[in-house]
Each structure stands twice: as C-alpha cells, then as structure tokens.
Amino acid sequence: MNIVFDVDGTICFNGQYIEDELSNQITALQQKHNIIFASARPIRDLIPVVKNFNSRLLIGGNGSIVQNDDGIEVVQSIDAASFVTIKNLIHRYHLKYIVDDDFNYASNLSSDYKIYKQLDPDHLAKNIELEEISTPIKIILIDIPSNNYPLLKKHIEKLSDQLSINFHDNDRNIDITAENINKYTTLIKYLRNEDYIAFGNDVNDIQLLNHAVKAYFVGTKDNQIALNLQHLNLIEADTQLITQNIGKSLLN
Template sequence: MIFVFDLDGTISFDGKSISLELLESLTELSLKNQLIFASARPIRDMLPLLSAFPKELLIGGNGSIARNKQQQIEIVQPISAHDFLLIKKIITDQDLDYLVDSDWNYALLNRDEERAQINDKIDQCHLAKNVSLSEIDRAIKCNLLNPQSEIILHEEAKSIDLTAKGVNKYTTLRQYFPKEEYIAFGNDDNDIQLLRHAELSIAVGSNQALDFADIHLNEKEILRYLEKIK
C-alpha cells in the first residue's frame, strides 16, 4: 500500500525534527509499503527531516516541486511569469515580508520573526543561498509573511502561501501514481484534496476543514496508530 504523509503538524511537531519513535515506526512501515512525503515546504527544507528516506518520493511546495525516486528534483508547475510580476508588485506596494522559493535557492525578508516563526525551518543544513528577490527567475511558491489585518480576512494569520493555479499535493501525486490507491495523513487546509481522494484518510489535530476524514488522531495517538498498522 502507498502511505502519504504531510510533515509539519502531522509527523513533525516542532518544525525541526521527527521524533525517534515516529521515525522508527515509519522505517518499519516502509519495509512492506511505499512511503511518500508531501509538504508545503520546498524539497530543500524537507530533506533535514527525512534523511532516513533517501529514495522516497517527496512532494514539496504544496505540489509545485518534487524529488523523484532517482533523487532528481523536478519543478512540477512554477508560478507564471505574469503572476510572479504581480506578486512582486504587491510585495513592493504593501511593503510585505516574504519567502520566495525557486527550485533550490530562496529570497527571504522577515522583519518580525516573533510572529512568523519561520527562520529556523528554512535551509537548516545550509544547502542553498538566500538571494535577492530579483535573482529568482522561476518561483515555485511565494509565502507572504506577517501580513497586516487589512490585507487578509483573519488577523491571526501569519502568512499567505501562493502557488501556481490548479497545483496541489494530490494533483502532483497523481502525476507519479495515476490510479493507485493510497492512505493519507494530514492536518492542514493544504491537505484537503489529498485526504478527500484517499482510500483511507487520517486527520491529525482538530482542523474543522478536515472533519470529513475517516479517522481523527491527536499528536500522541498517531504513534500508536502507526504501531498498530505497521
């Protein structure tokens, strides 16, 4: 069976690591099954958490980029040049902080880390470069950081994620596995399509947008569940 796991809030709860117990359960599960990891993070920022899984398919940037089983990084769908120009204009006009990812390097401006809480999740292994926004030719994901309340509907929001239209974790999964059934684990709005189309969907946490999921687990219960099915 194919098992698809989101990272942050699903199997990683500090943004920096996966617990040893969970890693052991995932490793044992992988002996008889195929594991796939799908995240909002770019591939660069998934790697530090997943060094134990060097050959598994990784879907990053909410579906905009992937690492195939040959360990090649593939851009699935970049943000169009027209839309990227518009995003950069909004950043300038609204004086926004941002994290803009290309296939590997990134452009980061974050003047309120206390709110964004993102810096220590970016390029933990120092594999890439923080370049100027003008040096990003093809953007796979733009994260507008610390937006003001008049720009968005929810004052508590810490960021707005933007990717190419029509791209998500599920659509990219289907590019590699067009018809295969799978079991999916997720916790966030960006996991909705992935879980909706799963043979079995497991929601971690209390996100009401995932009320449709077949099984609901909290942070402590996911380890027990994996121990049961491995």
C-alpha cells in the first residue's frame, strides 16, 4: 500500500526532525509499504527532515515540485501575470514572504519567525532578490497584519482562476501555487490509479485526505471540524499517539 505523510504538524513537531520513536515506526512501515512524503516545504527543505527514509517519491511545495527516480522536477510554476500581481501586493502592503524558485528562494523574514528554521536548513541555496525569481513554484505570505488581512484576502481571491490558494486564517498566512496544483493532484500524476492511505493536519492536506482510502487527521477536534474533515480518523498531535496508531492500524 502507498502511505502518504504530510510532515510539519503531522509527523514533525519541532521544524527540524522526526522524533526517534516515530521515525523508527515509519522505517518499520517501509518494510511492507511504499512511503511517500508530501509537504509544503520545497524539496530543498524537505530532504533534511526525511533523509533517513528511502522514499522513491517526495512531493514538495504543496505539489509544485517533486523528487523521484528521475531527479528533481518542477510540476508547474506560477504564471508570470499572477506573479507580477502578487509582487505588487507585497510591495504595496510591505508583506513578509517566502517565494520559492526551482532551487533558490527570496525571503524578507527575520530569524524571529518560527518558519525561519525550516528555511534551507542545510544552507544549500541562496536568498536572492524577489525580482531574480524566474520560476516561482510557491509563495507564502506570512503574518499579514490583521487590519490588512481581509483586504489582501479579497485581492488574492481574484486570482483563484489562475492559482491554487490556501488561506490560513488563524495565522493570517496565505499559501499560493499554480492553478490545480496541490499535494493530491501531483500524487495521482505519479500513482495514477493506485490507492493510498494519508496522514495530514491542515488546509494544505484537505484534497489529499479526502481522496485517500483511509485517512488520519492529526490535530484537535475543533480544527478537524473547522476544515470539515470530521469524517476522518482523528489522532492528537502527539508523537507517541501517532506512533501507536501506526503500529495498531498499519503494522499488524
């Protein structure tokens, strides 16, 4: 069986590594199943977290980039016109951002931000100027001021025919990829008609979870209801509980 794991908030809770107990359980799972990781991180930032596993397919950037037997491949980048519009919004509203190119990135975040420690942890890439980004695969607008968030949301929603957009209202973050690009659409491009089991924890995982033959939502009941995923199996965001659930449900 194919088993697909989101990473941050699902199996990784410190932004840097998977706890040994859970890591060992996933390794044991890999003896019988095909393990796939599907993350909001670009491949550059995903590999350091999952390098101990021999996964033949890594899905990064919310489906915008993959690593498989053929190497690293951009699935689809954001169209030029939409990128210009978003850059104009960034400048007009002085927004915090991470924009991933096919390898390098542009960001104006300081080290105070939690997501900063997930950004190029192995120092492989360069933080280049926003105008130097030529193949934008994913954009995150981060910590948008509360007084500007509703207006920014309206501006971005106007681009919904050209882009895939996930609004994280509680954090006031917006994740953006190209049209019809998400973890699920990229997964089925490579799995085709094969079934899979999925683990996820937020709005980026909704399509992935809803199309799985069996799915686990990691988090609170309130978050599960807010995302309209109450029909899925619920596991609290606790390494030990996730490890136990894998053991009971998938290893026996």
